[in-house]
Amino acid sequence: MPRIGLGIDFGCDSVKIAKVRIKNNRYIVEKFFIVPIPPGVVDNNVIKNTELLLQELMPVIERNGIKGLRCVTSVSIPETLVKLIKLPVLKKRELDEAMKWELEKYLPFSAAQVISDYKIIGRGEENSINFFSILLVGIQKQIIEGHVRVVRQLGLKHTAIDLSAFAYYRSLRQDFTNKNSQLLLDMGAGGTRLFFFYKGLLCFQRWISFGGNLLTRELMNSTRYNWQEAEEAKKKYGIYARDSVSEEKIIDPVFLTSLGSFIQELQRAIDFFNLQYSDQPVQEIIILGGLTGMKGILDLLVKELSLPVSVFQFSEQFEFINGNDNKEWQDKLPLAVGLALRGAKGWN
Ligand SMILES: Nc1ncnc2c1ncn2[C@@H]1O[C@H](COP(=O)(O)OP(=O)(O)OP(=O)(O)O)[C@@H](O)[C@H]1O
Ligand SMILES: [Mg+2]
Numbered sequence: 001m002p003r004i005g006l007g008i009d010f011g012c013d014s015v016k017i018a019k020v021r022i023k024n025n026r027y028i029v030e031k032f033f034i035v036p037i038p039p040g041v042v043d044n045n046v047i048k049n050t051e052l053l054l055q056e057l058m059p060v061i062e063r064n065g066i067k068g069l070r071c072v073t074s075v076s077i078p079e080t081l082v083k084l085i086k087l088p089v090l091k092k093r094e095l096d097e098a099m100k101w102e103l104e105k106y107l108p109f110s111a112a113q114v115i116s117d118y119k120i121i122g123r124g125e126e127n128s129i130n131f132f133s134i135l136l137v138g139i140q141k142q143i144i145e146g147h148v149r150v151v152r153q154l155g156l157k158h159t160a161i162d163l164s165a166f167a168y169y170r171s172l173r174q175d176f177t178n179k180n181s182q183l184l185l186d187m188g189a190g191g192t193r194l195f196f197f198y199k200g201l202l203c204f205q206r207w208i209s210f211g212g213n214l215l216t217r218e219l220m221n222s223t224r225y226n227w228q229e230a231e232e233a234k235k236k237y238g239i240y241a242r243d244s245v246s247e248e249k250i251i252d253p254v255f256l257t258s259l260g261s262f263i264q265e266l267q268r269a270i271d272f273f274n275l276q277y278s279d280q281p282v283q284e285i286i287i288l289g290g291l292t293g294m295k296g297i298l299d300l301l302v303k304e305l306s307l308p309v310s311v312f313q314f315s316e317q318f319e320f321i322n323g324n325d326n327k328e329w330q331d332k333l334p335l336a337v338g339l340a341l342r343g344a345k346g347w348n
Pocket of ligand 2: 012
């Protein structure tokens, strides 16, 4: 069993690469790279411009002695279908057939364009009928092919494609089986992904088109800033007004509408989950992704959602070569590290 793994997180603002070694039950993040990429090269983990991406990544891979390693990449919503479904207890062959029908029911494209898999994760009884709880996953073939192409051209071995929700969970390293329901919120550049976990099982996910790029564009549209200046202002002032003279911080009017509908959509998704899983409503929210660092975001979520909100933290099992206190880098790495762990341990 290999004990070293490489994870690549194709984000639309930057690509994150992590090399992890498992040693004496500790996870050592030996190397990591955060490679900024030009806008439009990656979109929601989908590679849109292979040439440009390779130009950015090739020097990093070549200079740092990671060529030839086995690596894992990931896909996420809205480009994947993940459904928790209930079906009567059937034989494997019958289940295989039933899954094709289920896929067609939920997918906006033909099943022939999709690679799918399913896993029985539980069994129960309802109205005297025995049923399986099944996690069904479908991903468009061309997305996977895009990842495999880039990884091979970088001189690496593509061993698996994972769902980002699972990789995040691996990085958290908690025992979730008896945990209350949790919401993991990845606020990136291209959008926000919501992953709802019920007793440690991913059972519902949603994508919201609110992300760092949207806020940057909003600033550009209401000022004379170019992209770079708008990015800088966003990082300096956060969600707060740039010309505020009073001590009391007020939200920048430029962001009011988008922040308002973001909170509304979040609340709607939480309400939906709570209705479906009324015995275990969401008890806590864990946030990650670049917008976690935006001034005012955490306070806003706490105030508006009336739930405990905490920022993602690696467990004590992890060790970073540049020190565990370097939060600025660590905040960006849970996905790449979770993917590397799968490679290193052969995790499912
Ligand atoms: N301190 C900060 N204040 C405000 N915005 C920030 C801050 N730090 C990072 N960001 C923003 O976070 C975004 C990058 O986040 P992240 O690295 O999670 O995105 P990504 O993973 O590349 O994108 P995606 O996951 O959506 O494909 C950018 O829009 C960046 O401007
Ligand atoms: Mg991301």
